[in-house]
Amino acid sequence: MKANTDIFLNMKIPAIQAPMFLISGPDMVINACKSGIIGCFPTPNARTTQILEEWLDTITKTLAQHDAPVAPWAVNLIVHPSNKRLSEDLALIVKYKPPIIITALGSPKSVVDAIHSYGGLVFADVINPTYARKAANAGVDGLVLISVGAGGHTGYLSPFTFMSEIRQWWDGIVVLGGGINSGDSIVAAQALGADFAYLGTLFIASEEATCQPEYKKMVVDASSNDIVSSDAITGVTANWLKQSLIQAGYDLENMPKKGEVDFTKNGADNKRWKNLWAAGQGVAASTSISSVSQIVIKLDKEYKFALAKLNKLQKLRGFG
Numbered sequence: 001m002k003a004n005t006d007i008f009l010n011m012k013i014p015a016i017q018a019p020m021f022l023i024s025g026p027d028m029v030i031n032a033c034k035s036g037i038i039g040c041f042p043t044p045n046a047r048t049t050q051i052l053e054e055w056l057d058t059i060t061k062t063l064a065q066h067d068a069p070v071a072p073w074a075v076n077l078i079v080h081p082s083n084k085r086l087s088e089d090l091a092l093i094v095k096y097k098p099p100i101i102i103t104a105l106g107s108p109k110s111v112v113d114a115i116h117s118y119g120g121l122v123f124a125d126v127i128n129p130t131y132a133r134k135a136a137n138a139g140v141d142g143l144v145l146i147s148v149g150a151g152g153h154t155g156y157l158s159p160f161t162f163m164s165e166i167r168q169w170w171d172g173i174v175v176l177g178g179g180i181n182s183g184d185s186i187v188a189a190q191a192l193g194a195d196f197a198y199l200g201t202l203f204i205a206s207e208e209a210t211c212q213p214e215y216k217k218m219v220v221d222a223s224s225n226d227i228v229s230s231d232a233i234t235g236v237t238a239n240w241l242k243q244s245l246i247q248a249g250y251d252l253e254n255m256p257k258k259g260e261v262d263f264t265k266n267g268a269d270n271k272r273w274k275n276l277w278a279a280g281q282g283v284a285a286s287t288s289i290s291s292v293s294q295i296v297i298k299l300d301k302e303y304k305f306a307l308a309k310l311n312k313l314q315k316l317r318g319f320g
Contacts, residue, residue, distance in 0.1 A: 007099050007121075010069035012036025012296065013303045015186055016175060018200030019076035019102065020152060020209075021045065021278070026055045028208040028292055030062050033070040035296035038196070040074035040102060043089045045210070052089060056096040072099040074123075079106035090114055102144060105153070105236065109138035123175060127155040129165050142173030144198060149179030151201040151280030153236045154229060163192040181282030183302025187310065199299075201280040207291045215277045216289055218243055223284040232256040233276060244277040 017024065017032040019042040032039030046052035056075075063070050075098045077089060090111055093101060097118045103111060104125040115122045116139075123142035124135035132143050145162050146155040155162070159178055166174060176189040177198030189197040203209060205219045218241050228245060231237045232255045245252060290298075 007072040010036070011038070011071045013183070013186060013300050014190065014194075014196045015296075015299065016040060016074065016196050016198050017203050017292070018177060018198045019045075019074075019104075020200050020204065023204055023209045023211045025208075025210045026058050026062075028203065028206065028210075029059055029073050031208055031292040032203075032296070033063055033073050034066060034068075035293045036071050036300070037296055038071050038074055038100065040076055040100075042076035042078065042104075043085070044078060044083075049085060049088045049092065053092050053096075056092055056098070059098075060096050074098060074100035074102055076102045076104060076125075077111060079103045079108060079111060081106065086110075093120075094118060103135075103140075107138060108135055108140050112139045121173075123173065127153075128157060129162075132166055132170070136170060136172070140172075142175060142195075143170060144175040144177060145194075146198075147176065147178030149239070149281035150177050150198075151204075151239050151283075152278045153234070153238045154178070154280070156237070159189070159192060163194060167193045179280055179282040181280075181285035183299045183304070184306035185282075186299065186303050187306040191310075201283050202285055202295060202299075203292065204279060205286040205289045206295060207289060211277070212274075215244075218277060219279055219283055219286050220288060222279065222286075224281045227279060227281050227283060228252060230255050231258045238278055239280055241277045241279050241283075244275055248275040 016038040017040055019040040021042060022045060024041040025045055029039030029041050043052055046055050059073055075093055094114050100121045101115045102123045102125055108122055108124045112122050121141040123144050124140045125144040125146060126132045126135055127146045135143060147157050147159040147162050148155055155178060159176055163176060174194050175196040175198050176194035180189060180197045180199050181202050186197040205216045222241060226242045227239050228242045229237055229239050235258060
């Protein structure tokens with residue numbers, strides 16, 4: 001079945017509310033889509049397959065019943081071998097047919113055919129050109145480039161470098177992530193060649209976020225100086241709020257060796273996540289707790305203003 005790219009026509013701005021562990025759920029996804037951007041959640045946030053089915057059913061029915069056009073929604077599927085629920089989660093995805101699946105932490109090859117069977121799009125989350133080529137060879141429709149500064153698991157390449165190299169050989173959909181926290185950042189991502197921008201940290205301090213109030217407050221109070229990169233916690237390099245590491249008993253000058261990537265041990269039920277909180281380098285953009293719709297309204301105003309400013313500068317300098 002041919003993938004349907006017309007689903008993007010109802011979007012207000014070219015942005016995706018990125019999936020965040022223990023933060024994004026049905027309410028965030030639904031309100032993001034109603035506001036005009038793609039909403040997404042990771043399947044591990046639903047602690048059982050039964051809860052996952054309830055979430056998928058709720059999102060599907062709520063968006064279908066909305067009286068105005070909505071942006072498409074997405075599900076983040078962890079394809080790492082340690083994810084023992086992968087086959088069960090995939091079966092539910094095929095049943096409920098979310099328009100977009102974003103794979104992470106492994107090869108998307110095992111899920112591409114199943115998603116394409118109902119006309120869904122598959123985007124693969126990658127942190128370097130090597131993984132990007134492997135994902136492209138697996139038949140994905142889009143690449144999510146995680147560059148330096150992203151929250152949760154992060155990349156290490158400059159977005160300029162990453163985008164430029166990928167666009168040399170890939171003409172499919174590209175999503176760019178890493179420290180994007182404003183409407184002008186979205187315009188900048190498009191100028192680099194991205195189709196969509198990936199924004200996660202900005203939505204931690206939202207009313208719909210399912211994390212602790214203390215987590216939201218720490219994000220509101222933080223700046224880029226409060227972000228620490230480490231692979232000691234989950235086995236992949238991620239950006240963490242410095243104060244949360246200190247509260248959890250870590251010595252920032254003597255962090256443990258690289259952790260183990262294991263979604264059986266490090267899943268949503270692990271009590272360590274009570275005090276360990278991730279955020280990206282763009283954390284300073286969150287200055288208060290707002291609703292998802294308010295965040296998108298602000299992004300839309302910034303986006304339009306940045307486009308107008310860019311067009312004015314081009315004309316003043318004789319480029320347009």
